Amino acid sequence: MLYVCYPKCTTCQKARKWLDGKKISYALRDIKEDNPTLEELRDWHQKSGLPLKKFFNTSGMEYRALGLKDKLSSLSEEEQLALLASSGMLVKRPLLIGEDFVLAGFKESQWEEVLC
Numbered sequence: 001m002l003y004v005c006y007p008k009c010t011t012c013q014k015a016r017k018w019l020d021g022k023k024i025s026y027a028l029r030d031i032k033e034d035n036p037t038l039e040e041l042r043d044w045h046q047k048s049g050l051p052l053k054k055f056f057n058t059s060g061m062e063y064r065a066l067g068l069k070d071k072l073s074s075l076s077e078e079e080q081l082a083l084l085a086s087s088g089m090l091v092k093r094p095l096l097i098g099e100d101f102v103l104a105g106f107k108e109s110q111w112e113e114v115l116c
Helices: 010-021 038-048 061-065 068-074 077-086 108-115
Strands: 002-005 027-030 095-097 102-104
Touching: 002 010, 010 108, 038 077, 038 095, 038 102, 061 068, 102 108
Parallel strands: 002 027
Antiparallel strands: 002 095, 095 102
């Protein structure tokens, strides 16, 4: 499994502690140092079954600074994916990517259902 996070994020720290507590192995990837590519994001979005908006960090400073709350709905899926690929700080985190699932954000009950 791949665990994509921003190490300074408290939610990411909580999720990592949860994974470690459950003894679930994963490869760690810092989203700020190693931003997801357009191809990865496209694949993860398809695999997740989630609306693309769920991949945006809507509470982040960059999201607000770009005024995406009002602009996002007018962008095509490809434009949204390109925007996500341009900056890891726009991407919802943490992301947990398995062979047949993608979890965006940390909801303990959801992770428990998928992983345990």
